Amino acid sequence: MKPTEIPQPKLPVICPSCRHALTVSALTCNHCSTGISGNYDIPVFLQLTQEEQDFVMQFFLSSGSLKQMAQHMGVSYPTVRNRLDDIIEKVKHSDKTKK
Numbered sequence: 001m002k003p004t005e006i007p008q009p010k011l012p013v014i015c016p017s018c019r020h021a022l023t024v025s026a027l028t029c030n031h032c033s034t035g036i037s038g039n040y041d042i043p044v045f046l047q048l049t050q051e052e053q054d055f056v057m058q059f060f061l062s063s064g065s066l067k068q069m070a071q072h073m074g075v076s077y078p079t080v081r082n083r084l085d086d087i088i089e090k091v092k093h094s095d096k097t098k099k
Contacts, residue, residue: 013047021047044094052087059084 015022024040045053062068070080 010050011042011046013042044091047094048087048090052090055083056087 013022014020022042024042026035026037028035045056048056058069058072059066062072066077066080066084070077073080
């Protein structure tokens with residue numbers, strides 16, 4: 001994030017009371033006020049921390065080039081590889097807990 005950017009509030013994914021996963025129960029159109037309710041899982045990408053989301057977005061924008069990401073971030077290739085591996089494990093774990 002650039003210093004002049006105001007951070008957007010992140011969608012909460014963990015209950016502050018019991019620490020279990022939250023689900024989305026309502027969606028509303030800001031244009032016409034149509035509402036949809038149900039019980040929907042939060043997408044895995046949104047369950048990642050803001051830092052992890054930024055990393056994945058940078059990975060996407062660099063066409064998956066870890067070498068390019070390492071140069072952009074000013075860190076070593078193994079550091080970038082380890083961060084990616086950590087995120088992959090987190091996503092795999094998240095996917096297993098939903099089944």
